[in-house]
Amino acid sequence: MTDHVSMNDWLEKYDGTERISKGDVLEGEVISVNSDEILVNINFMADGIVPKTEIPEENPLAYAPGQKVSVYVIKVDDGEGNVRLSLTRAEGLIVWDELLEIFNQNKTFEIKIKEAVKGGVIAIYKTARIFVPASQLSIAYVSDLSDYVGSKLKVRLVECVPGDKKAVASHKVIELETRQVARKDFLSRVSIGDQLSGKVVRLASYGAFVDLGEIDGLIHVSQMSWRHVKHPSEVMKEGDVVDVIVVQVDRDSERVGLKLAKVMENPWDTIYTIYQVDDVVPAKITRVTQFGAFAELEEGIEGLIHISELSESHVSSVSEVVKVGDSVEVLILDIDADAQKIALSLKAVDSEPETDFAEFVDETDTKATLSDLFADKLKNLKL
Structure with missing residues (x-):
């Protein structure tokens, strides 16, 4: 039997190949895949093996022969002459270099929201976790952070510290920029x-x-x-x-x-086409003062009923006759459109009406006289 030769012995004897060390990140090419692992050619005397646990989402079948990958060296010799590799760890190192470049160049990139946490949401970019504060999700107020879970967002990094694996992003800044472009366009038109x-x-x-x-x-x-x-x-x-x-x-x-666009026309501009002196019109009492009461004929048209025009009888207090909210009929005494004043009278409408003789007229007798009309009334008078 031949003695077992360690990987280190092989490395010492292997001529023309650079040494590799734990922690190195190498470029390789996928040779084969199965449900448990990926075999990768790393241009070394031995191929590397990436176990399922060191593959993003533990899915070897997501890769295909011939695909270029970056791998992290976990062990140069796993005891069986193989180089143990990790895709996840390689990506974890590379992604922070990538994020720092994105941050420095102020680039826009896409993330996927994984979960809602206190004060914001956590997103995943490759293997890196990125925090998006609630205040940076949108221009509008966000009431329910869970609405964003599972969605993809275009963002910009506002903070990136690879050493602490800390990255903070904003979607709001993109919305603001988009709105600003739209504002400029709108204002130009x-x-x-x-x-x-x-x-x-x-x-x-x-x-x-x-x-x-x-x-x-x-x-x-x-x-x-x-x-x-x-x-x-x-x-x-x-x-x-x-x-x-x-x-x-x-x-x-x-x-x-x-x-x-539809500002109400000033009714005083057309007042003379609507109201005339001696018109009797409905109105509503809006204010009561010591010298009289103000009555509104329509919105914007208000006139004064002077205390002397409230009643034929002496009026010691305006509130004895009318109060705010009363609906009345008034006679228009005067209109001054320039001064926006209308003088009104309540007593002119409330005074005793003249006797109406219509009820005494027999429409079939066109020759009726006054004595005929008042015959029944006059016979009862005692001289």
């Missing part, structure tokens, strides 16, 4: 006078912000109605879809000013 449609996304004391798709435009309170608007909520609410007209475009500051 939009012009004053354009009519657009959008959703009200936020109300402020000075106006309402409308999502136009690529950018948010502002409707100032002064552009919501002809009348004074104290707060945008008097006109609209968040979530409303409104038609707007562009009134200002500032491309440098990326701001777009808007106005409502």
Whole structure:
């Protein structure tokens, strides 16, 4: 029998081959595969064996003969004359070099979300674990992190420390860049006078912000109605879809000013076509003061019933006659469109009406006289 020759003995005798050591990462080519291991040619006197446990996802059949692979040397001699290799460990070392290059060059790459954790999600890139904070998943607020599990995301690295195997990525930065490109394009095309449609996304004391798709435009309170608007909520609410007209475009500051496309026409501009002096019209009492009561004829048209026009009788207090919310009929005494004032009278409508003789008229007798009409009434009078 021949004596057993160790791998180290062979290495000493093997002429023309570089020595390999534990921890080396080598390039090889797959020779054969089976369900338990992969045989790899590493240009050495002995081929290398990659056991199933050292293969990503423990799936040897995912590889094919002729495929180029990077392998990590676990043992130069496994006791049977074989070089023990690992694909997983090689990839684990190589991937951090790759990630550092990606980070330094600010490249975009794709990751797959594996699980949701406190404050964000964990993704896998080859064999490296990458953390994506919840705040970096999207421009929009993310309420349920689990919705991302199993999905793929395009990201950029915002931090990479290979020595600590630490990598932090962001998808939000890509969304912001995409939005910025869209904003620039939108601003290059939009012009004053354009009519657009959008959703009200936020109300402020000075106006309402409308999502136009690529950018948010502002409707100032002064552009919501002809009348004074104290707060945008008097006109609209968040979530409303409104038609707007562009009134200002500032491309440098990326701001777009808007106005409502259907701003109510000032009724005072057409007041004389709707109301005339001596018209009797319905109204609602809106305010009560010491000198009289204000009554609204329609939205935006409010007139004053002076205390002297409330009743034929003496009025010591306006509230004796009317109160806020009362529905009344009033006579228009005067209209001043320029001053936006209307003088009204309640007593002119409430005064005793003239006697209506219609009920006494016999429509079949066209020759009836006054004495005929009042015959029954006059005979009862005592002189």
